Amino acid sequence: NRLPNEVKAALPGVPWEDIRDIRILVDHVYHRIDYDALWQTLHDDVPDLLDQLEGWET
Template structure:
């Protein structure tokens, strides 16, 4: 796998993750739950993150096992294939609890790849 592709895909995920954080900044779960536009924007971005992660498989999964690649792809599959059954509360918890540490891990990985 060319390292430029890996670096670019990681940057894509970082950019999209930052966008999700910006979309939901200063929102409570109640605000989020009532904002259909933000929900749809977040779900779309979750799908894009999953696609970017999937494009790195299987090499990235083997080379960088500290990143939860399987979970990222799994969430994408739920959003895309079971759209009307998506649990908004789980999405909210994921972007609040799991997204920030994921972005930190990817930033660290990006820094290692750049040096």
């Protein structure tokens, strides 16, 4: 929620709402996390996210 809208607009392919939802889940509902699904997200989706963010400057 603290990420400026300009940043979100500059990187429209990034799933900002999904990232926020995962953070909320890990922070507040950690006792109900599906760790296999979380690991799969980290393994499959984070590398693509890093590729999208690479080279981006403020």
